[in-house]
Amino acid sequence: MIDQSIASLAKKLRDKExxxxxxxxxxxxxxxxxxxxxxxxxxxxEEIALAQAEAADKQLAQGAASPLTGLPxxxxxxxxxxxxxxxxxxxxxxxxxxPYESTVTGRMLASGTVTxxxxxxxxxxxxxxxxxxxxxxxxxPWNLDKVPGGSSGGSAAAVAAGLCVAATGTDTGGSIRQPAxxxxxxxxxxxxxxxxxxxMIAYASSLDQAGPxxxxxxxxxxxxxxxxxxxxxDSTSAEVDTEDYTANLxxxxxGLTIGLPKEYFGDGLNNDVAxxxxxxxxxxxxxxxxxKDISLPNLNLSIPSYYVIAPSEASSNLSRFDxxxxxxxxxxxxxxxxxxxxxxxxxxxxxxxxxxxVGTYALSEGYYDAYYLKAQRIRxxxxxxxxxxxxxxxxxxxPVAPTTAFGIGAKTDDPIAMYLEDIYxxxxxxxxxxxxxxPAGFADGMPVGLQIMGNYFSxxxxxxxxxxxxxxxxxxxxxxxxxxxx
Amino acid sequence: xxLEKQDVIKIAHLARLSLDDSDAEQYQQxxxxxxxxxxxxxxxxxxxxxPLSNPLEAKQRLREDIVTEENRRxxxxxxxxxxxxxxxxxxxxxx
Numbered sequence: 306m307i308d309q310s311i312a313s314l315a316k317k318l319r320d321k322e323x324x325x326x327x328x329x330x331x332x333x334x335x336x337x338x339x340x341x342x343x344x345x346x347x348x349x350x351e352e353i354a355l356a357q358a359e360a361a362d363k364q365l366a367q368g369a370a371s372p373l374t375g376l377p378x379x380x381x382x383x384x385x386x387x388x389x390x391x392x393x394x395x396x397x398x399x400x401x402x403x404p405y406e407s408t409v410t411g412r413m414l415a416s417g418t419v420t421x422x423x424x425x426x427x428x429x430x431x432x433x434x435x436x437x438x439x440x441x442x443x444x445x446p447w448n449l450d451k452v453p454g455g456s457s458g459g460s461a462a463a464v465a466a467g468l469c470v471a472a473t474g475t476d477t478g479g480s481i482r483q484p485a486x487x488x489x490x491x492x493x494x495x496x497x498x499x500x501x502x503x504x505m506i507a508y509a510s511s512l513d514q515a516g517p518x519x520x521x522x523x524x525x526x527x528x529x530x531x532x533x534x535x536x537x538x539d540s541t542s543a544e545v546d547t548e549d550y551t552a553n554l555x556x557x558x559x560g561l562t563i564g565l566p567k568e569y570f571g572d573g574l575n576n577d578v579a580x581x582x583x584x585x586x587x588x589x590x591x592x593x594x595x596x597k598d599i600s601l602p603n604l605n606l607s608i609p610s611y612y613v614i615a616p617s618e619a620s621s622n623l624s625r626f627d628x629x630x631x632x633x634x635x636x637x638x639x640x641x642x643x644x645x646x647x648x649x650x651x652x653x654x655x656x657x658x659x660x661x662x663v664g665t666y667a668l669s670e671g672y673y674d675a676y677y678l679k680a681q682r683i684r685x686x687x688x689x690x691x692x693x694x695x696x697x698x699x700x701x702x703x704p705v706a707p708t709t710a711f712g713i714g715a716k717t718d719d720p721i722a723m724y725l726e727d728i729y730x731x732x733x734x735x736x737x738x739x740x741x742x743x744p745a746g747f748a749d750g751m752p753v754g755l756q757i758m759g760n761y762f763s764x765x766x767x768x769x770x771x772x773x774x775x776x777x778x779x780x781x782x783x784x785x786x787x788x789x790x791x
Numbered sequence: 792x793x794l795e796k797q798d799v800i801k802i803a804h805l806a807r808l809s810l811d812d813s814d815a816e817q818y819q820q821x822x823x824x825x826x827x828x829x830x831x832x833x834x835x836x837x838x839x840x841x842p843l844s845n846p847l848e849a850k851q852r853l854r855e856d857i858v859t860e861e862n863r864r865x866x867x868x869x870x871x872x873x874x875x876x877x878x879x880x881x882x883x884x885x886x
Contacts, residue, residue, distance in 0.1 A: 404866035497846045511845055540851055609829035616825075620806065627807070629879050634872035638882050642807075650809030655817075658808055662799070662818060663825050665806040679832050681842030686835075688843060721824050737846025761847070 307335065307467035308784055311376060311524045314470060318365055318375045325365065325375030329358040329419050332377040336421065336468050339787055342449060345463040347382045347440050348390050349422040357419040364417055372527050374417030379469040381460050382423035383430055384410045384515070385504040389420070393506045394438040395428045397632045397652040407504020408536045409473055409515050416531040421469050425459030428654045429623065430480055430508045432456050433726050434716065437656045442713055445488060446785040447751055451710040454484030460518045461488035467788040471519035471528055475505060477512045478611055479705070479730025482742035485518055486705035486754025489744045491771065491781060492518040493525045496762050497737035498543030500529075501536035509618035510541070512611075512734040521781050522743065522771035526550040529764060548765040554772040559593035561770065562698045568604040569703030569729055577748030582704050585745040585755045585774070589702075592773055597698055601690040606683045607732035612724060613667050613680035614735070620664025623657070656720070688736040691758075700770055701758040704729055705742045709751035729756060739764050743771045744780040752783075793823040 309317075317323050333351055340346050354377065361375035380386065383393050385403035392398045406414070414420070427437040435443040435458025443458040445451040446466035453462040457474030461484035464472050474481040476494035485492030493516045500515045507513060517528035530550045536542045563586065570579060586596060628634035628648030635651055638644030653661070667676035694701060706726060716723045733740045738761055745755035755774075759767040775781050794802075799819045803810040810818070864877060873880040 401870055404863060404869070498849065537854070541845065541847075541849060543847060543849070606832065606835060609832045612825060613829050613832070624807075628872060629881055630867070631870035632872075640882050641884055644882055645807040646804075646809040649807055653808070658806075659818065659821055659825070661806050661808065662802045662822055666798075666802050666822070666826075669802070669805060675833070676829070678842050679835075679837065680829075681844055682837035682840040683832055683835060684846075685840050685843035686837070688846065720821060721828055724825075724828065735846070 307788055308520070308782070310521060311372065311470060311519070311527045314376060315372050315374070319370060325358040325361040325419060326355060328375065329354050329377045329421070332421055332469060339466055340468060343444050343446060343462050343466055343468070344441050345425055345443050345459040345466065345468060346379065346422045347392055347394065347425050347459070350389055350420055353389065354419050354421050361417050361419060371416045373413070373531055375419060376470045377419045377421045378413065379421050379424045379460060379463050379472040380410050381426055381457050381472065381474050383426060383475055383506045384473060385506070386410050386420070386423065389423065391423065391506070392439070393429050394426045394440055395652065395654065395657070396439045397626050399439065399633065401631050403504070405504065408501035408538060409505070409532045412532050413473070424463055424472055427456035427458070429506070429619070429657050430456040430475060430477055431619070431656050431660055433479065433483055433723055435459065435484070436713060436717060437654055439654065444713070445710050446787050447489065448710070450712055451751065452487065452713050454487035454710060456480040457518060458484045461485055461490055461492070464488070464490045464518050464520060465785060467784070471517060471524055473515060474518045475513060475515045476734065477508050478615060478734050479727050481516050481518060482705045482730050482740060482754065482756060483727070485742040487710035487752065489752030489783060490518055490520060491522050491525055491744065492516065492742045493529060493764065493767070494733065494740050495529065495533065495764055496543070496739045498541050499739070499762065499764065500532050501539040501542050503536055503538035507622040509615040510622060511618060512615060514734070521775055522741070522768050523551065523554055526554060526768045545762055550765050550768055553765055553769050556769050557593060558589065558770065558773050561589070561594040561700065563589055563594050563596050564599040564694050564698030564701040565596055566599050566601040566604070566694070566701060566703060568601050573707050573728070574704060575708045575748065578704050578708060578753050581746035581748060581753040582702070582755055586702060588774060588777055592777060599694050599698060599701070601694060601732065603683065603686045603690050604728070604732055607687055607735055608724060608728060610680045610683040610687065610735060611727070611731040612663070613676050614684065616660040616664035617667045617677050618664070620661045620668060623661055684735045687732050691736045691738055695760040700767065703756050705754035705756040706730070709748050709753060733758055737761070739767055741767050741771050743774060744783070746780055794819055794826065
């Protein structure tokens, strides 16, 4: 059961081959058996899951099911879930039980999904390795000595290990795509504004976007269908109609033009990763696509631009954590200032404090123009590179990350090296375009992700391109031994 | 660009973060390396390039000025570290 698609599980539920309660019990048993090693969940909501599964079985019996009804899924612990602990993997929110539901989780509930629990992540989504969680590092199911990527590392590890059918993630600078790549699953970061940010604990509001992490592009399409669309509660939600994301998955790729930016294949890219990506591109040529060499000349500037804009917005967003209305408060504050400083200093991790301070500095008097505005001007140059490229090509392809998953602890002493790992993903968030990570082979036994980037609101096209690749290859069906043993 | 320890103490104060001496030295180094990383922006000619704050260049929507939230005082107070008489409680501000 564990490695089946959403469509096939949905059919089994409809045909009464299995009930949602049975399926949910299977997943809960797997979580108990394996998550001690992986640490992919922060909270397991067993009772809630079983009650939701019972309700789903009733809906299925009445013939009123959506394609997701009764399917056990997990949510990144950054989405507010009404009545369920939501920590953002921080001591700051170790006791926070939201009194309201995020739009993403609310729409998934309305589609009849069963919530198995909340997944681990880098604290406040700041990290690329999932080592920076207050609840401990997550392990990569393909090799327990390696990181799963981040910040949505718990979601990626849980999907890869068969500890949920699919999961939600969020992507501010690569936090869906890079862990999807490292764990050998499929992930989609939609166009900025495609999915509501309401009830997502904010990191960098002009970059944050939620999306699906699953076993295939087809599965991602089903989840996106549930969560995408305008939401009046998010002031930057796009007033653009959604598409039927599963309708054209099988459309032929004849005539598709793929752009290969030379900047994605330069120094720093691991040779084995490069080979896997080149093989994948050949597969697309067999499917009728043509390849064109292009350039995104400002790619290198995405790192400085991002590491000013994201911390600046974080510095502003995280000012809400003041020990007054929710979250951690220090013991016996002597006055208001002491309470603010010690509550924040004691409850935020070091990486979070560092990014807050970078942002505070960049926004402070005398530096705002040289840092924040400069970064935003460069952001426009990066966007224009993509706009120009999409005049010539339909999609852009390259690696998601320069290497496969690295060892736990390997980069903790060199945070800048960790930032440089994000080189292929950051520009997508700065431009606001959609992009996917699709399993495309292995290097040294670890999964390699192919990145497919598309024009604004071209999610249906991206899913079509990824799905056709997955019909022609079987990389996405490979499982770590944890799953094979099931 | 490298920061002095005093700079770090000032930034931490602006960000309302408590900082002990050894932290200040650690952050002095790690913040300086981030600032070095972003320094390469300054060599880029961006004259005449408008800052991009929203990737879709969308304008903020306005909505009708009507009450949309119900009163959920108890639910919101339930997460607060300290409350009294239906209010959030903080350390004494005025003597």
